[in-house]
Structures are given as C-alpha cells and as structure tokens.
Amino acid sequence: MPLSINGQTRLIGFFGTTYKTSKMYAMYNAAIDALGLNCIYVPFAVDDLQKATDGIRHLGVAAIGITIPYKTDIMLFLDELDGDAARIGAVNVVVNKDGRLIGSNTDGIGALRALREQAEPKGREVVLLGAGGAARAIAFALADAGASLTILNRTVAKAQELAEAVGNGTRYGGVDALPQSCEILINTTSYGMANTPEVGQSLVPPSFLHPDMTVMDIVSNPRETRLLQDAAAIGCKVVYGYRMLLWQGVYKFELFTGVEPPIAIMEQAMESMR
Ligand code: ATR
Numbered sequence: 001m002p003l004s005i006n007g008q009t010r011l012i013g014f015f016g017t018t019y020k021t022s023k024m025y026a027m028y029n030a031a032i033d034a035l036g037l038n039c040i041y042v043p044f045a046v047d048d049l050q051k052a053t054d055g056i057r058h059l060g061v062a063a064i065g066i067t068i069p070y071k072t073d074i075m076l077f078l079d080e081l082d083g084d085a086a087r088i089g090a091v092n093v094v095v096n097k098d099g100r101l102i103g104s105n106t107d108g109i110g111a112l113r114a115l116r117e118q119a120e121p122k123g124r125e126v127v128l129l130g131a132g133g134a135a136r137a138i139a140f141a142l143a144d145a146g147a148s149l150t151i152l153n154r155t156v157a158k159a160q161e162l163a164e165a166v167g168n169g170t171r172y173g174g175v176d177a178l179p180q181s182c183e184i185l186i187n188t189t190s191y192g193m194a195n196t197p198e199v200g201q202s203l204v205p206p207s208f209l210h211p212d213m214t215v216m217d218i219v220s221n222p223r224e225t226r227l228l229q230d231a232a233a234i235g236c237k238v239v240y241g242y243r244m245l246l247w248q249g250v251y252k253f254e255l256f257t258g259v260e261p262p263i264a265i266m267e268q269a270m271e272s273m274r
Pocket residue numbers: 129130131132133134135153154155158175188189190191198203
C-alpha cells in the first residue's frame with residue numbers, strides 16, 4: 001500500500017493500552033486504501049488522557065477509536081455524547097466535528113449485527129451472561145431490537161442494576177440460574193478468554209444447550225471458545241466474537257470517515273490477521 005501523505009491528509013487515531021499490539025490498523029487502513037480516502041489510522045501513546053483529548057482539538061485530528069482503559073474516563077473531556085454512548089456510559093469512538101468532540105459507542109449495534117447473521121432476536125428469549133461494560137452496550141441494543149431479556153451475572157447486584165437500567169421487564173439472576181426457555185445465549189464475560197485461568201472452560205454446562213439455540217460468545221481470542229465448541233458440537237448456530245469485532249469496527253469506520261464502509265475488504269483484512 002503506497003502511502004501518499006499531503007497537506008489534506010486526515011488523521012484518525014487510536015487511544016488504548018493495546019495500541020502497540022492491536023491488529024485493527026490493518027483493517028481500517030485496508031478500507032481507507034480501497035476507497036482511496038486521504039486518511040490514515042495510527043496509534044497514539046496516551047500519557048495524560050485530558051491533554052491527549054485536547055490534542056484531538058488542537059491538532060485537528062479527525063476521529064479517534066477508544067478502548068480500554070479510556071472508554072468511560074474520556075466522557076469527561078468531550079463536548080457531546082450521542083444517545084448510545086450516554087445510556088451505555090462508555091465511548092468507543094470520538095469524532096471531531098468542526099472542533100466539537102462527539103462520543104459514540106458502536107459495541108451494541110456491532111454485537112446486534114453479528115447476532116443477526118445467525119438469528120433475529122425480536123420476540124426471542126435472550127440470556128446475556130455478564131453485566132460489565134460490554135453487556136451494558138449489548139443489553140440496550142437487544143432491548144431496542146425487541147428481545148425478551150434475562151441478564152445473569154456472577155455478582156447478582158450488577159445484573160439487577162443493569163436489568164433496571166434497561167427496563168422493558170428485563171429479568172436478572174446469578175450465572176447458574178439459566179432459564180430453560182432460553183433461545184439465544186450470549187456470553188459477554190471474559191470467562192474462557194486466552195491468558196486467563198478459565199481459558200478452555202465454559203460458564204455454561206453443555207447439558208443446558210440444545211440444537212435450536214443460537215449461542216454467541218463475544219470473546220474473540222481464542223476464536224473457538226469452549227462454549228462455542230460445545231454449542232457447535234450439539235448443533236446450535238454459533239456467533240463468533242470476531243464477528244462483533246468486525247461489525248463494531250465497520251460502524252466505527254463509518255463514523256471516522258462519513259463514508260460507507262467497504263465491508264468485504266474489512267472482512268478480508270480481519271481474516272488475514274488470524
Ligand atoms: P467488559 O467491559 O469487557 O464487559 P468488565 O466490565 O470488566 O469487562 O466485565 C467483566 C464481566 O465478566 C463481568 O460481568 C464479570 O462478572 P462480575 O461482575 O461478577 O465481576 C464477568 N466475569 C469475569 N470473570 C468471571 C469469572 N471468572 N466468572 C464469572 N464471571 C466473570
């Protein structure tokens with residue numbers, strides 16, 4: 001990809017502790033290249049978040065992707081939050097609109113889009129495992145989509161708090177209170193993730209799964225979590241965590257550039273990152 005930088009090049013940056021190891025540069029820059037946009041997506045090593053955020057304004061940076069540990073803290077330094085960012089209480093993209101910094105969150109719509117590749121949640125019994133930041137984004141999106149939602153979490157008080165925030169008759173409980181009526185199961189916890197003690201394990205007993213269920217895991221490393229292996233073996237439809245990663249990135253790209261994302265190119269770039 002020959003770089004062609006000039007005085008009109010728009011800078012899109014990334015704030016997050018994983019800036020050195022993130023693999024998303026390839027995906028966004030492949031999309032930029034395919035569309036012939038005069039943009040570049042680059043890492044920033046954030047030291048002081050407030051000053052770095054001011055830097056977006058003062059340097060005329062076009063947009064920033066935000067990840068851990070800044071998704072909540074950055075809200076303090078922005079001019080505006082869109083509806084999703086405000087209710088989720090976290091931001092994963094900031095757009096510089098003529099000097100005004102506007103925070104958005106694409107995690108919920110990204111997860112919903114990934115789920116819809118296999119199952120439509122409207123009117124279905126959906127169980128969300130977890131009540132952290134990702135669960136919050138996904139819970140609101142599912143409620144908007146008309147799902148009948150149950151939130152189960154190790155710390156039940158957090159499940160209760162999220163269920164009450166979402167409203168719509170959302171139920172809650174502990175992770176062992178899996179309801180038999182479940183049609184779509186989504187793991188939003190870090191259980192089963194690489195580099196944790198629970199890698200290779202699942203929060204869900206295989207005996208709970210049945211072939212008519214759709215099972216989604218937002219953990220993307222490893223791609224085949226134990227939960228998804230168990231689900232696929234039983235004949236469930238499965239939704240891999242990398243599909244959410246793709247779609248939240250597709251929606252981010254649209255906010256970064258204001259241009260319709262080249263989905264096939266982004267998908268191809270993500271596959272080549274494996
Ligand atoms: P994220 O932003 O990725 O959602 P988070 O806000 O730290 O991360 O939330 C992590 C979620 O994984 C929480 O629901 C957490 O449960 P608690 O609220 O009880 O802490 C869940 N989680 C993490 N490790 C877990 C484990 N070993 N067993 C069960 N749940 C776990």
